[in-house]
Amino acid sequence: MKNIDNCELTIQLSKQAHQDAHKFASQQSTPEKVKQVYTNTLAVYAVRHFLQWLGIETDLSAGDSWHSVIRCFNDVADLVIPDLGKLECRPVLPGQTAISIPPEVTEDRIAYIAVQFQEQLNEVQLLGFYPAIDPQSPPETIEISRLQPIETLIDYIDRLESAQFFLQSDEEVAIQVRERLVDQPISEIATQLERIYRTYDKYERRYAGGEFLASYVPAHPGFAFRGGAPVVDREESDDSQQTELQDLAEELLEKLDEIWGGEPVNQPVEVLRQWLEGIFREDWQPKEAVLTTVLKSGEQSQEVSRVKLIELGSHVVALLVSVGLDSENEFSIHLRLYPAGRAIHLPEGLQLTIVDDESGEILSQDQAEETNDSMKIELEKWNQGDRFSVKVAIDDISITESFAI
Template identity: 30%
Template sequence: MSNTERLDLKIPLGQKAHAIARQFAVEQTTPQKGKQIYLNTLAVYAVYSYFKWLHIEVALEEGDSWHPIKQALFDVADLVIPNIGKLECRPVKPGEMTLFLPPEVMENRIGYVGVQFSERLDKVQLLGFVRRDTISPASEQIPIANLKPLNFLFDYIPDAVAHLALNASQIRVNLNQWFENLFENNWMPLEEIFSSINQKKFALRSISSFRKASVVRAKIIDLALQIGNQPVVLIIAITLFSQQKIEILIQLHPMNEKTYLPSNLKLILQVESGEILQEVVSRSNDNFIQLKRFRGNFGEGFNIQVSDGDFTIKETFVI
């Protein structure tokens, strides 16, 4: 993949990320240092969220950026990938064209990710990755144009990528618990997924015919590691139909302010045995696609697959 094919990957920054950043920032001795730590924290948390969506293990609190003394003494934004090393998540302000590398991040890093903020700090764009061993030890800045797509980062963790779909399918999402406000990691409210107000409103309107829905959750589905495709959002709305059944609506939406889904994406409903019950394929002008609403008894299981034909991610559910 060339730089011209760089993935336009935007990560929303929710209230939790800002609360952590504020907590770190107010402990600093000067406003300038507080602002630095605020942005560093948001950058690290955004990359952490991306890994979490992909079910790739990272250790958020083990880095220097989460250590009170080290974050006060140094300009660090590192995220620990267990058994791999430290990834530096460098913040990039709106309009900036380079990544600044302070001396303290030039050692003990596998590489650097550029994290560019929006003006309102409500989302970031992951600009790309560069390996530590490909830049000069004397480098203080890296032009954004020199960054490689994020796919290159995952050369360091091939086992995680190889088992991405498998790991996702092994996590059984318990829909019954959603009625008790108990949600598995990565299933979030729409406002935490869609950074654009208009996109969030459109997603809400698209499920408005399912007016009885008592719970709506969304998850980012990212096929980009393998095929360079844009991330999409899987939305599930559920409601109680009877004492033994729930009714379910499932949709697939574009992300990052994209108007249309990529062409030829398949959204598939399977029973646990693998038999396909429903399948819908996106066209070039589809704002979203959805399965026909269906009902299931408590205790029953089903699978949802998102596939481009070359690579498939499966989500497993129990009612």
């Protein structure tokens, strides 16, 4: 892979890019659509230039953004990588802090790349990328703060290519997937499997993968996957099919785990200093929305808090994180675990572990006893750029959340 620095993230736009952008924009009927098509076209050219520099082949004319009728009625800026899928190249105009995700670009996209425009349109900057989203529950926008570094895009593409290669192989599990999802493109299967592998913990992948496979398998009332033998009872058929799809997904994701070499990279990292600016990921909610009886002792008025529900098998707990700015450069973080759902105590044996991501050192660890109704750990004197992980575990089930200051 080529080395990428900040200078190389700035793309000079060619005369041809502006000529095509002007041509496509002149076909539109409103000033808003003219601006949209012009910047979309330039964004596609910028990403194409970057991929050419990396040695990645693209097909400029194969995308919807190069189709006159489609771009007239849709907000599209896609760039096709042959045999792999589409990148959506989303413009970011001055003052914007997020990229928009129109409904028409929520499917068949392997990633979204943010292309920053300035007042002058002679050059743009690639801010980063966001991997494939769940088309069943797509976001309307993606915050710039949640983007992954553009230099890791080629690693992500390599993962998708290796997954596609495996899915087209003679491995028994790959054959079964092709037979079950006969009408689904291999590229889309690989992309969504990578998303599940990246966004779900290991114990959850079986169920998420089973749901994904089931969403593309036609329902056949009265039949289950038992060598083609009919099953009269519909409920029994549904349960049997779901179990078999979960088994298949689990085996498939274990194979991909071997190919990809262990736990996925680029897991979401929550940047806590952004909480002080009012920027939060959707899965971190105000504590009042989740915890109705939480004790407020120990919380400081200048802290910003958010809470996230964590499922550990049959147990559900709430992780409350508070961050405060103690001085110009030092932050303090308070971590608390509370029972959630109908539970009044934390499950006995529940472990809360804090790990320094740079050194791998365990900074603090606590374990719940039979009647604990909360657990808490405090971290002091953290600086911008520091990173740590919070692991919540019981028995052989664990969830890890990653944070940066």
